[in-house]
Ligand code: CP
């Protein structure tokens with residue numbers, strides 16, 4: 001069994017294996033209905049327990065479909081319905097009970113410490129479905145979407161992130177090292193990624209270009225990523241932060257500075273960081289991006305449960 005908490009701890013080889021399994025499985029499902037099982041139903045009889053400490057639309061639904069299509073089932077818990085914390089039940093006991101009933105645990109948390117504590121007490125794999133510091137299932141799936149659309153290895157492409165240095169960007173930075181692609185970041189001064197992650201990048205022999213001007217950042221890019229300026233965890237002065245990002249909005253004018261065939265991606269939900277003209281244009285691939293999470297998460301589940309071919 002293997003955990004899926006941070007892309008840092010997963011080898012490039014295993015990440016590649018997950019993506020190629022997802023590609024095969026997606027192709028094999030072309031004529032199947034949403035709830036039809038993959039022919040081999042490799043997770044038949046398995047239960048994925050999902051728990052959310054924060055809101056979710058896509059992660060919840062895509063993991064539901066992922067485990068179903070593999071032949072298993074899922075139950076979704078809200079953390080405030082358990083005895084954990086307010087009811088006084090310990091995390092250790094909770095983890096042991098989850099391991100007794102379930103085969104995998106998908107956790108969206110507002111604490112990186114908590115997911116690591118769960119890992120220590122669980123005897124089933126834990127998957128990070130978004131934490132304050134990373135969103136690994138999202139980003140691995142986004143690598144899949146980019147290669148699917150561009151029909152190229154991502155290492156031959158230039159990716160640019162315009163926006164806040166948040167959990168999604170952290171995972172994208174790690175992915176740029178694991179998959180060897182060129183990553184540029186465009187953000188206002190004072191909003192660059194944390195030193196620790198940039199040091200990790202350096203230690204791994206990679207360089208990421210940071211621009212404080214969105215037009216400079218977006219030039220020559222194949223893929224533009226954006227995300228909400230205010231993340232679920234942000235306890236900031238929202239009005240002030242939104243004003244600081246004003247020049248980093250993806251307008252048609254800004255997007256036109258990228259390559260002619262550049263695509264736009266966004267993990268969703270969106271705020272005001274992208275103009276509707278770009279968001280609803282045919283170069284925006286956000287719906288395909290959201291759907292691919294089902295396919296990639298299936299292969300993540302197989303990796304975690306030791307069933308990846
Ligand atoms: N992109 C993403 O994780 O969406 P949800 O917050 O709706 O799960």
Ligand code: NVA
Pocket residue numbers: 130166167168227228230231232233267268269
């Ligand atoms: N950065 C966003 C991603 C939401 C899926 C957040 O953490 O709120």
